[in-house]
Amino acid sequence: MKLKLMLWVLFTLSAVTFSTAQVKFEAKVSKKKLGVNERLRVDFEMNQDGDNFTPPDFSGFTVVGGPNQSISNSWINGKRSYAKTFSYFLAPTQRGKFTIAQAQIQIDGETYKTLPVRVEVTAAVDKPKDGNNSDYIASENLHLVAEVSKANPYLNEAITVVYKLYVSPRISVSNWNELDSPKYSDFWSQAIDMKQLKVENGTYEGEPYRYVVLRKTVLYPQKTGKLNIEPLTLSIAVDVPTNRRDIFGGRLYSTVNKTVAAGNRTINVKPLPENGKPEGFTGAVGDFDFKVKASRTELDASESLEVKVEVSGEGNLKLFDLPNLTVPSGLEQYEPEHSERVRTNLGGMEGTVTDTYTLVPQFKGKYPIPALRFSYFDVSSNSYKTITSQEVLLNVGKGPDGQRIVTSSDDTVQKQVVTQSGRQFKFIKLKTTLKEINSEPFFGSALYWTALITPLLAIPLFLFFGKKQEARKNDVVGSRVRRADKLARKYLSEAKKNLGEPKSFYIAMERALHNYLKAKLQIQTSDMSKDRIQRLLRERQVDDALVIEFVALLESCEFARYTPLSSTAMQQDYEKASRVIAAMDKQL
Template identity: 50%
Template sequence: MKSRIFFIVLISLLTITRLTSQEESVNFEALVSKKTLGLNENLRVDFKMNKDGDNFNPPSFEGFRVVGGPNQSVSNMFVNGKRTFSKTYSYFLSPLEKGLITVGQATIEINGKIFKTLPVEVNVSESVEISKDPNDPNYIVNENLHLVAEVSNPKPFLNEGISIVYKLYYSPQINVTNVGEIETPEFENFWSQNIKIPRLQIERGSYNGESYNYVIWKKTVLYPQKTGRLEILPLSLDVSVDVPTNRRDFFGNRIYSQVSKKITAGRRVIQVSELPDNAPSSFNGAVGDFDIELTTTKTDLNASESLQATIKISGKGNLKLFSPPSIEAPSSLEKYDPEYNENVSTNLAGMNGNISNTYTLVPQFQGKYPISSVDFTFFNTSLKKYETLKTKEIIVNVLEGPTLLTEKVDPQNSTTPSNILPLINQFKFIKTKPNLVNINSSSFINSTYFYIIIFLPFFIIILIVIFFKSKKIKDSDLKKYKSITANKLARKYLFEAKKNLDKKDMFYVSLEKAMHNFLKSKLSIETSDYSKERIQDLLKNRNVDDDTQKLFIRLIENCEFARYTPASNVAINKDYKNAVKVISKLDNLL
């Protein structure tokens, strides 16, 4: 009996000692790539642990801008029967200011306990010269990644359309894994319109005489609204790049090093020329190449009938920046305010299509009335001169109606106009049906119609309330059904994405469907409204924090971009973890 008690006590002590040793062996630390760096360099921070944990929370990185990460890597090895585990969360940071900056504490939960890293101080100095070592990943990225702004015409006239195309060039020896827009130019003193790019496509081209891959990132059409020297501020992108190294893994595959780089297209100067001074009086700001047309729906009609007269400007130029000229009609044709119509499409060549004003005219008297020709002047940028076009005069023939009377005057001696309307005595027709009412008719009060008029509004109000209440219930049930269905689809596609971690294309298709259906279930967003700007507005209105919004938008962009560029297993695992994280967080918030 005593030996059994001793054995139990011994086992308990050994167990407690083992658990204590396990807790003491937990190592969670923050490692930085360098303690001193220049303002133009990036810093890599690794949060490394030797035991797996949950609920990792990075620091706020005050004084830095996160340009890459978090990237997650896991190492699990057995050497001589001993297991070695390592898990790392990596971030790439760009300093925002000089001086001593502290990387704060990160936390993680391991075995039910919270562990924290120690703060790390980093000294940021002036910008340093970039190393030209051909084996340095940063040097390789600087030499093989370029953002170029191509302007179609740097010396346009005022209101002449030009285009600016931003192209991201990268050498075939590096892989672009993620792109984010940091700074977007506002195109001050320009009328601008972005050309939508439905899908990013990798194309082949040349840069400085060398073969490069490139992606058209942004296309914009500009119409200068001011003469002189105008500046277009630079577009800046944050690009994550996988750079091949000289090392290889156990299976002989080349090991890639991930580098985050901020690139800019630089400022562009546009010299806008003034239009010539000899502009005709009919010029109203039209610049381009146009035609004019005056048409009517009919030319023969009776008095008090109506017709529509349309003045239409068609062609290529600044169609949205001027109005069609007005038409002149005699006073006997009553003219109403015009209805403006616009059918204009915009591409890299500028605006194309037509604009028009449609007037409704109503003649009052018999006769023939002219609609005068219309003058339209525009500046032709190809010929560099003003051109004036004229429409044909149209005669409106009014067949039946009152006759326009004029005083008989001597045309040689009279100075008064002959087109003066005299006073015309008009009489009402004699009524043939007087609709007489019996003097001794019964009183309306207390009659059947009296009570119908009294109670009919209440009856109609009750019907309206019942109708809208039933419609609200029906809409609510339909909305709830759609939300439940979309939520089930989101979970289904997220599970499929997890199964396809080793199949890039199927993984990103499933991940995109999961995120789309999750939004449909939580925000009742339809496919037609599925855009990054719309999603960000809805999340912001639901008080979702900025980091979660950016992470969700970044995942959508990764799904779009990963279809056309290679993606490493690390990037795929990172996207899956981020998707689970952001969906779980939004599920709690929404």
């Protein structure tokens, strides 16, 4: 018995402690900086009912409105949500920095106080804003920001622009669309695919905000000097809370359409240093590796091999030229095939670019392919770096001999004379054996008789199809059936176009079902009661399951007039209607 009593006391104390810990009482202001000719709104919010509310003295302000009291009490998924708010509207009495002192209230015998809030009052503004105006509240609590990773990059150095929409907890966003997109005329740009938008918590100018990343773009500046990044502009539907409540105590919202822009951003692009710039530099900026690789080094004359000139790493991989491969004269060289395996992320481009050369040796011997040099600018060390590849030596075994001649001045490359074997080239023929084409006359030819007889043979076909068309026009019942069947398909297609708009969707689908019945059962809309439809369909030997589903579709159309349905339900009804009509067509 004592054990049960102790457990009950512990449970009661923990429940009281938990409920006490959940009490929330705080002060919120419409803005923390305002002109002396503007108004300030102060809300004291609590999540549990209390007594003996005591406001601060509002030193430095005059109360021009309030206190207005509002209460919200709702149940969501079996969980009670309660909010009580005391609102005041204040007018500053002078310029300066003021503190909204602590308000206090008693909840369940305990006294709770708000934290002080600092507010700065400046000189009068040209256009004073009403702190209770919905348009002004939306403007003050909604911000579109363009975050640039680097304001003074080098030419061809990657920078990122991230567009974030900050939304204050005081408001909510119900819809948005893009009005104007930046052009990035002086940049090479690549947008990063955003699979889904994710709402995150953060701060804006020291205040708690929610934000969502709308777009990420990687830019490579192509000019030096000051470059402008054009703003992103959005049209946003903002839901702003009002002081009105519905019959259940929930706060009512007013929707305001706001146009917000990220603002122009200017970056200062630095030129690459001239001091120490290597010869043959083609504009590569980043961190790279360079290789020259041959598919094989042992082969016979007239056989082919591939030599790849490859640059890999991170940087402006698509914006520079690879070094050109030079080979001895005894090797036949074809135009290179350029390939890129590059992906772009927030850090810029990374991957591999390759030029693949096809070489064919004409004679046996040893062919050295000279080393290539690749230079790039390393941003991390602010210096140029050069990578030299290894020399590739080809050993050609079988084949005709070439005559060796004088080596190059540095004795590193030996050249060979290409001798004519008689099979590489063929001369243009100077004598021809062309013969004149004798054309027979058109009159009396096979083409002449075909053109003459074909129209005569087509006359019976025209007469046959004409009679069929005339009989089709005189078939009144058949025409009505075909017209109704066509209307059923038309309205079902209209229902598909109106998915997402319940009223238009179900009106179009009901018309389609009625026109289908007109086509198959030859009855009018005025005679279409559910009982008669079921009786007629069963008389036509239609399965009972299909009859029940068809009538259920008609009931869904009637039900949708009074109760809004979700997009999922509309999609299911559309698929069900298509399936049922297709199945009934096979049985009617």
